Amino acid sequence: MKVLITGGAGFLGQRLARRLLDEGALPGSEGRTQPIDELTLLDVVPAPSAGDTRVRSVVGDIAERRVLEDAIDPDTCAIFHLAAIVSGQAEADFDLGMRINLDASRQLLEVCRARGHRPRVVFTSSVAVYGGALPEIVRDDTALDPRSSYGMQKAVAELLLADYTRRGFVDGRVLRLPTISVRPGRPNAAASSFASGIVREPLAGETAVLPVDPATRLWLLSPRAAIEALVHGYALDASLLGDRPIVNLPGLSVSAGQMIDALRAVAGDAAAARVVYRRDERIERIVGSWPGRWDTTRAESLGFIGDRDFVDVIRAYLADDAPRT
Amino acid sequence: MKVLITGGAGFLGQRLARRLLDEGALPGSEGRTQPIDELTLLDVVPAPSAGDTRVRSVVGDIAERRVLEDAIDPDTCAIFHLAAIVSGQAEADFDLGMRINLDASRQLLEVCRARGHRPRVVFTSSVAVYGGALPEIVRDDTALDPRSSYGMQKAVAELLLADYTRRGFVDGRVLRLPTISVRPGRPNAAASSFASGIVREPLAGETAVLPVDPATRLWLLSPRAAIEALVHGYALDASLLGDRPIVNLPGLSVSAGQMIDALRAVAGDAAAARVVYRRDERIERIVGSWPGRWDTTRAESLGFIGDRDFVDVIRAYLADDAPRT
Numbered sequence: 001m002k003v004l005i006t007g008g009a010g011f012l013g014q015r016l017a018r019r020l021l022d023e024g025a026l027p028g029s030e031g032r033t034q035p036i037d038e039l040t041l042l043d044v045v046p047a048p049s050a051g052d053t054r055v056r057s058v059v060g061d062i063a064e065r066r067v068l069e070d071a072i073d074p075d076t077c078a079i080f081h082l083a084a085i086v087s088g089q090a091e092a093d094f095d096l097g098m099r100i101n102l103d104a105s106r107q108l109l110e111v112c113r114a115r116g117h118r119p120r121v122v123f124t125s126s127v128a129v130y131g132g133a134l135p136e137i138v139r140d141d142t143a144l145d146p147r148s149s150y151g152m153q154k155a156v157a158e159l160l161l162a163d164y165t166r167r168g169f170v171d172g173r174v175l176r177l178p179t180i181s182v183r184p185g186r187p188n189a190a191a192s193s194f195a196s197g198i199v200r201e202p203l204a205g206e207t208a209v210l211p212v213d214p215a216t217r218l219w220l221l222s223p224r225a226a227i228e229a230l231v232h233g234y235a236l237d238a239s240l241l242g243d244r245p246i247v248n249l250p251g252l253s254v255s256a257g258q259m260i261d262a263l264r265a266v267a268g269d270a271a272a273a274r275v276v277y278r279r280d281e282r283i284e285r286i287v288g289s290w291p292g293r294w295d296t297t298r299a300e301s302l303g304f305i306g307d308r309d310f311v312d313v314i315r316a317y318l319a320d321d322a323p324r325t
Numbered sequence: 326m327k328v329l330i331t332g333g334a335g336f337l338g339q340r341l342a343r344r345l346l347d348e349g350a351l352p353g354s355e356g357r358t359q360p361i362d363e364l365t366l367l368d369v370v371p372a373p374s375a376g377d378t379r380v381r382s383v384v385g386d387i388a389e390r391r392v393l394e395d396a397i398d399p400d401t402c403a404i405f406h407l408a409a410i411v412s413g414q415a416e417a418d419f420d421l422g423m424r425i426n427l428d429a430s431r432q433l434l435e436v437c438r439a440r441g442h443r444p445r446v447v448f449t450s451s452v453a454v455y456g457g458a459l460p461e462i463v464r465d466d467t468a469l470d471p472r473s474s475y476g477m478q479k480a481v482a483e484l485l486l487a488d489y490t491r492r493g494f495v496d497g498r499v500l501r502l503p504t505i506s507v508r509p510g511r512p513n514a515a516a517s518s519f520a521s522g523i524v525r526e527p528l529a530g531e532t533a534v535l536p537v538d539p540a541t542r543l544w545l546l547s548p549r550a551a552i553e554a555l556v557h558g559y560a561l562d563a564s565l566l567g568d569r570p571i572v573n574l575p576g577l578s579v580s581a582g583q584m585i586d587a588l589r590a591v592a593g594d595a596a597a598a599r600v601v602y603r604r605d606e607r608i609e610r611i612v613g614s615w616p617g618r619w620d621t622t623r624a625e626s627l628g629f630i631g632d633r634d635f636v637d638v639i640r641a642y643l644a645d646d647a648p649r650t
Contacts, residue, residue, distance in 0.1 A: 094492065132466075132568060132569065133466075141457075141458075141468045141470070142468060143466045143467060143468040143469065144468065144469060144484075145466070145569070146484065146487075146488070147491065147568070149488055149492070152484050152485070152487070152488040155484050156481050156484055156485070159469070159471065159477050159480050159481055159484075160477070160481070162471075162477070163471070163474055163477040166472065167419065167474070243457060243472070244457065244470070
């Protein structure tokens with residue numbers, strides 16, 4: 001079978017690719033495990049091949065139909081759609097966000113429909129689909145009320161995927177990812193970028209800015225757990241999802257202050273002291289509109305597993321990703 | 326000021342046009358009442374002018390940008406977007422529904438954004454945005470979970486309008502209309518077409534088919550009340566809507582059986598006996614996914630008024646619309 005990862009050169013895409021290549025197989029259209037013959041990594045920049053002959057890197061704009069037609073053929077049974085314009089950038093550049101987060105997602109579904117082979121498609125969505133006056137605890141069926149263009153675009157993509165699935169054009173599932181922390185590398189334009197920065201930078205001996213009140217609650221998932229969730233979400237039998245193919249993944253509900261406490265527990269006072277509180281109203285407004293507490297009973301009953309505590313998450317980052325000094 | 330009605334040749338569009346021409350004025354961009362200098366009726370067929378020099382009929386496909394550019398200029402301060410592909414047809418022809426219910430709605434918002442004059446835009450939406458396992462009583466903030474492509478397309482248009490409003494591209498508001506009953510004329514492709522047919526046809530001496538269980542609850546609004554709601558929803562000051570520009574209108578919650586009882590009360594046993602129960606699973610599935618009971622406290626606090634009872638609705642139909650015999 002062939003597998004496609006959009007955003008395949010990105011952080012999650014690369015990590016998912018390595019995980020799939022290591023595993024070497026995935027459940028196919030009839031649920032039987034099949035070897036992965038080809039793994040296409042589609043992105044706007046070339047994806048590292050990981051030195052594996054099964055990897056095909058396709059460079060192109062996923063909002064262009066011919067790019068998706070090149071990446072998807074009737075043997076492409078598994079599609080992980082991770083490509084996205086992050087929240088801060090989608091708010092700053094409305095047209096770009098619409099083009100990638102909305103139009104490209106729809107185009108991907110359209111190409112699958114045209115191929116007619118009903119592939120299994122995993123979309124990643126986000127806490128940003130929620131907003132406004134939220135209940136104390138958010139559930140899978142809490143009303144969407146996005147307060148950012150990114151959240152609106154993700155909510156629209158969810159509705160599209162659910163209807164394409166209901167109509168039998170694809171076998172789709174949406175995983176609403178908590179904020180991924182700790183991301184390796186450099187800060188990005190996501191409003192939640194600090195949720196990795198306030199751990200990653202101090203561990204590297206650099207200062208980091210906390211732009212929101214330390215009491216602000218975040219809903220976090222480690223890269224390790226995110227990759228396991230993507231693979232598990234793909235492998236789930238559609239019948240288990242019933243007629244709601246959208247799942248809020250289990251995350252850790254921690255405040256920014258608790259994250260700094262965990263950093264202190266792992267790396268000491270000096271590391272924690274490198275976090276500087278400097279309020280940024282724009283980021284606070286976006287992040288503050290996301291919920292911090294969730295009822296993920298459904299995800300857990302479907303077998304999804306979150307992280308145990310944030311100290312473990314930091315230790316996993318040190319083991320997997322932190323630059324060796 | 327100039328006013329645009331899309332779907333201006335349709336039943337609601339024509340009735341709204343007459344109402345606006347009679348009134349002669351609407352609140353303008355600063356809230357002051359301004360005379361209506363031009364009323365553009367955009368539709369795929371020519372709209373009757375009502376013999377009024379203020380009326381401009383534009384024939385065109387609203388999914389084409391140039392058609393909307395012709396219909397909207399910087400003096401177009403008021404836009405009522407009523408054009409839509411109805412539920413049954415959108416389910417039967419997926420591409421057509423996407424093109425009109427989704428793409429044209431977005432194009433309309435895009436043309437307004439390009440004009441830069443922030444017009445007041447009223448979208449009509451539908452009970453079909455709801456579905457699945459619903460709470461006993463549906464509220465404005467109950468989660469959207471459409472079970473039809475029409476419902477999905479309307480839900481997407483709502484999300485778009487809310488974000489375009491949040492960003493200041495338009496001053497938008499969405500009115501979720503109950504099923505309109507009693508519509509004059511002939512049956513249409515809406516799954517809810519019978520909700521008018523089981524009254525209209527028996528009153529005209531013809532038989533009508535009830536395709537759903539008589540216990541099925543419907544959520545109804547008369548044409549008279551719908552027009553008043555459109556005008557009221559347009560005139561509302563944006564500040565009253567806060568950051569949720571979407572309102573579930575008050576409707577009548579009646580079962581199909583109670584509708585037939587009301588018909589009997591108005592027109593006698595012979596009329597009621599002309600309704601024949603013949604189950605249609607396709608229609609039952611679509612209509613059965615819509616909620617039948619609502620909490621419309623918010624709409625009422627905003628000054629929207631529904632119908633008092635269905636007997637009155639039938640009498641209003643006889644006064645306003647029933648063919649004279």
